[in-house]
Amino acid sequence: MEPRIHDILPNLVEHLLDVVVVVNAAGKIAYANAACEAVFGYSPAELVGNEMIGHVVPEDRPRTLEEARRVMAGLHCVGFENRYIHKDGRYVHVMWSARWLPDHQLRIGVARDVTRIRHAEQIQAMTYAISEAVHDAGNLAELLQKIHDILARLMPLSGLAAAACGPVGGHYEVVYQAGMALDPAAPQADEHCHAMELTTLSGPVGLLVLRRVPGVVQDEKERDFLRFMTAQLATAMERMRLKAQTRHFALHDDLTGLPNRRLLKELLAEALHGCRRRQQRLALVFVDVDGFKQINDSLGHAAGDCFLQEFARRLRHNRRQTDTVARLGGDEFLLLLPDIQTAEHAHAVVTGIHATLAAPLQLEGRSVAMRASTGIAVFPEDGTDADVLLQHADKAMYAHKTARRERERKHDEQA
Structure with missing residues (x-):
């Protein structure tokens, strides 16, 4: 006599590779077949009596509870996917078919582990996303933020930080940190x-x-993806560093490290735009070294370079954080002073410059005086565009130089 199918059904369910779970109206597991251990890591005995929702990944719980309400309202669930936390901490992707048995007040669900499929799809999508981010990012901070967002979709992260190598080997500078220091x-x-x-x-x-x-472990595919991602990031960081170095060399003076004429024009245009918008003043101070040709001729070009480097250092000494000191070329320098209250502030800066230059410099065993002629232009009183302001400051500087020479000539005649 052949056994009736109802008699052997429980035994068949225990041999299924798919998960079969029965949940009561209170949301607690009333039955779990043997396949649960292979998928979730917990034996049926460990699952029975627990709330089913407690094993769901926290981010997936709201929509899982909503789907459970739909099933208990009589709607048949087919193809619903969510993630569960495996006993070893990793996430498991599961696809469900479920229905409500109103006569028994039980919800029966049959699930299939689709982790490998979804993980492969996700890593492929993340790989494309990383490549796209590396290609599109305008700067390192933007790139690292995009990478952080991408990684957070692949693996549970509580923080990410990055540092870039400085000019000295082995030295790192933090360039990004979120969720951790x-x-x-x-x-x-x-x-x-x-x-x-x-x-x-x-x-x-x-x-x-x-x-x-x-509590969340990392699998081999994630490790492969991280290796790919770090290689992409390293290449991007090196490219950005080289680009930044190239831009720095193009916009800064080789000898003094100060912004050059090209960068000064960019900064001046930006500062003027801000002053017009906020109705503020700015000042330009043209600074020209007095007697530099004699220093070069008497002590040599190497000593002249040292002189200019020290001259630039002293000019930087008096500036505010928002001020810019630039070298226009040769022995000509310019200070950009944004957001000044009155023209007197620029004159106070000039007074400070002359005081800073008062101490002589020791070069080649000789005491060399540091002197400069200066000229001031104030926006908007002396001009409203960059060229006019530069011309005004230049003329004021030459007037100062001429007046100084005249005073020196009269002094020599009287002597």
């Missing part, structure tokens, strides 16, 4: 942090540190 000298802050060196064929370019949510 990074000490480049000791990046492995705790057991949940994963520090990865960013390297190219040219050598190390930076450091990336991830802090994972405790």
Whole structure:
């Protein structure tokens, strides 16, 4: 006599590879088949009596509860996907078919583990996203923010930080940190942090540190993706560094490190735009070294270079954080003073410059005087555009130089 199908059904369910779970009206697990252990890591005995929602990834719980309400209202669920926390901490992607049995006040669900499929799709999408971010990002901070967002969709992160190599080998400068503070000298802050060196064929370019949510493990595919991502990030960081260096060299004076004429024009245009919008003043101070040709002729060009470097250092000494000191070329310098209250402020700056230059400089065993002629132009009184202001400051400087020479000539005649 053949056994009736109803007699062997429980035994068949226990041999299914798919998960079968029965949940009561209170949301607690009343039955779980043997496949649950393979998918979730918990034996049926460990699951029965627990709330089903407690095993769902927190971010997926609201929509899971909503789907459960729909099923209990009589709607048949087919193809609903959510994620569960495996016993070892990793996330499991599950696709459900479920229905409500009103006569028994039970919800029966049959699920299939689709983690590998979804993970492969996700990593492929993340790989494209990383490549796109590297291509489109305008600067390093923007790129790291995009990478943080991408990684957070792939793995549970509580923080991410990055540092870039400085000009001296082995020195790191923090360029991004969110959810954690990074000490480049000791990046492995705790057991949940994963520090990865960013390297190219040219050598190390930076450091990336991830802090994972405790209890969540990393699989091999995620590790492969991280290796791909760090290689992409390292290449991008090196490219951005080279681009920044090229821009720096193009916009700064080689000898003094000050902004050059080209960068000054950019900064002046920006400052004028801000002053017009906020109805504020700014000042330009033209500074020309007196007697520089004699220094070059008597002591040589190397000593002349040292003189200009010290001259630039003293000019920087008196500036505010918002002021700019630029070298226009040769022995000509210019100070951009944004947001001044009155013209007297610019004159006070000039007084400070002459005081700073008062102490002579020791060059080649000789005491060399540091003197300069200065000219001031104030926006908007002396002009409303860059060229007019520069011309006014230049003329004022030459007037100062001429007046000084005349005073010196009269002094010599009287002597």
